[in-house]
């Protein structure tokens with residue numbers, strides 16, 4: 318059993334970052350809501366209390382079940398977590414008149430194993446409304462800044478630590494060192510590596526699935542591919558993959574992805590259902606209706622194929638950790654902006670048990686596992702592509718002609734991004750078929766044809782994004798090529814909107 322750290326989440330926007338930083342030091346960790354009652358066993362080596370948008374001074378403050386005063390393992394409180402320790406330990410926390418946000422520098426440091434290797438003047442990232450004025454008795458202050466007397470404090474004997482700033486954020490330049498120090502105080506040896514994850518997961522999958530059969534839908538994306546290769550390592554030919562062509566894939570995608578899967582040794586049933594999808598979508602313009610139809614049709618096609626397999630009892634899925642973490646709701650249940658986070662469920666009548674080999678991994682970890690499994694870099698580092706594919710990039714109703722125009726334009730844009738060296742500088746890129754026609758001239762003739770929009774964004778997680786500032790020469794190259802080669806297009810535009818307030822996709 319791996320050593321692990323438990324992170325109690327009080328709703329901070331940075332909680333997942335804490336987990337990623339811990340794992341960067343090859344230590345496994347789990348995020349639980351603040352109210353989680355920790356049952357300690359040998360594997361749990363430390364507890365981290367996260368930050369929070371709440372204040373310990375407010376009536377709606379969040380208090381954990383976990384009692385840090387009686388913790389059998391070291392505890393690190395970050396921001397709200399530190400204020401909680403200060404307040405519950407008998408120290409003093411004050412509401413500040415303004416929120417301190419941004420960079421600060423540590424001005425005084427006293428020796429403390431948590432701060433080992435952190436230099437005077439070290440830059441840290443602050444984001445807090447309350448300040449710790451007095452630390453509990455028998456605790457000592459271990460760092461300050463110009464503006465706050467208590468930037469860090471500790472109880473060395475009990476191994477309880479509090480820090481007011483956020484070591485998990487990159488702007489805290491020695492934050493990773495502080496996390497590493499805490500892990501070493503906890504006695505963590507760094508026993509969690511891609512290879513150990515693969516070996517363990519393969520063994521567990523074998524035990525869990527036995528001689529049963531698993532069916533899995535593949536999308537050509539990173540998560541489902543890595544999950545399938547792991548399953549295939551574990552159970553070989555008992556895994557049956559289904560790859561559906563919904564007619565809305567990129568140019569040549571159906572063929573290329575099959576070649577990739579073949580090289581990875583996956584047994585794939587490729588189903589060309591493009592006619593069915595296009596038929597179901599005929600005349601439909603509403604984006605949400607299109608999404609629902611694509612989701613429903615996928616399930617029907619998948620269901621039909623899965624039934625042909627006979628005795629299948631498991632459904633494999635490429636779910637990853639951010640989809641699983643039960644987030645602490647700050648403003649109540651989040652409003653659905655687009656329905657895609659809710660699609661993908663299979664009908665209950667299929668009665669399959671779910672197996673999700675990646676459910677404890679973050680995206681970058683999935684890529685590392687993929688690399689270790691021998692999956693090609695080009696597959697692991699490709700741009701995200703939405704499930705409904707070009708269906709939500711053709712504004713208005715979908716026809717075969719529009720799909721083929723968009724596939725051609727998209728292919729030119731993506732290939733140019735690759736050949737000119739911009740593909741990996743951009744987080745996601747694609748083209749959009751606009752529902753307008755415009756006047757143009759070609760030779761001596763007036764034309765009245767379609768407009769294609771280029772969309773390229775930089776981002777880290779798709780939640781926020783900026784439009785990619787691609788050079789004018791490059792855009793001009795792409796525009797010329799599309800207008801010259803793609804019949805039916807006489808105008809190309811470039812989207813310069815960031816998210817928010819725009820979104821990455823147009824629908």
Ligand code: XMP
Nearest residue numbers: 608657701702703704705779816820821822
């Ligand atoms: P938006 O447009 O919401 O997109 O800024 C954020 C990310 O989500 C992808 N996206 C989808 N993915 N089904 C998916 O699987 C969908 O319906 C869908 N809509 C948007 C989008 O491509 C971007 O990566």
